[in-house]
Amino acid sequence: MKHILIPTDFSSNANHAISYALNLFKCERANFYFIHAYADEVYGPFHNTGKIDFEDKKQAIGKSSKNELNQLVNEIKERTHNPKHHYEGIISFESLVDAVNNFTNAKNIDLLIMGTKGKTANSSKTFGSNTVQVFKYVKCPVLAIPNGIPFNQPKNILFPSDYMLPYKRRELKLLDTLASQFKAQIHSLYISDFEDLSLRQLDNKKFLEDSLPNARLSFVRTAVENRTKAILSYTKEYDMNLLVMVNSRHSLLEDMLYRSTIDEIGLSPTIPFLVMQNLPR
Known part of the structure; x- marks a missing residue:
């Protein structure tokens, strides 16, 4: 329930x-x-x-x-x-x-x-x-x-991550349930000029993979030009139906919410935007 x-x-x-x-x-x-x-x-x-x-x-x-x-x-x-x-x-x-x-x-x-x-x-x-x-x-x-968008099943879910955050299992379970229900593919987008990951990043990436057992999960990387533009470009090019980001200290979303405004940065999602909270509950 x-x-x-x-x-x-x-x-x-x-x-x-x-x-x-x-x-x-x-x-x-x-x-x-x-x-x-x-x-x-x-x-x-x-x-x-x-x-x-x-x-x-x-x-x-x-x-x-x-x-x-x-x-x-x-x-x-x-x-x-x-x-x-x-x-x-x-x-x-x-x-x-x-x-x-x-x-x-x-x-x-x-x-x-x-x-x-x-x-x-x-x-x-x-x-x-x-x-x-x-x-x-x-x-x-x-x-x-976003107002006025028609309902579309979230078949393609974009989840940008730098693999630096130890995500909350409960919130990943919500994402896993949505992906399972709609047989969706989750695109874990790593925005970096470098392919190699640190030990922390590797551990968090493995935790992400283990916590999404019912999702079709793919890991992709794109070079850094502008992180927000990279997200919007990927959303459009690969026809994403849902954007997922995590609000936590030192995250990309925190940077967007606190150091500037979403509007100044130019994030104008044309798809639903799921914000997961990495906060104590």
């Missing part, structure tokens, strides 16, 4: 991510939790109001959010009729990151699925601010779905 958490702000982007998630796990038994965190809606426009007005607005937004979430869950039930799926809506008066982290810990969530942007997203940005915050701080794998 998979436990899937999907944040929603009731935007078209969020609805698209929900549809994608339901297709991805169509044949698996799964609990889907739809969470709406509304603290920012209350604090944002009403931070200068008096206490009584604030509480009134908080209750009004909470009630409206609950009604909208119940409507969403009922519509999904009527549309899907999937006996393998269970649906539940949750509203939370917290920030999105806090709400997601708390619920992830309480329900031992396997995967968080969300759109790359929300209602107020800047059209010039690749990822909305909430999505980037979730990438950075949520201790759970995150699958970001």
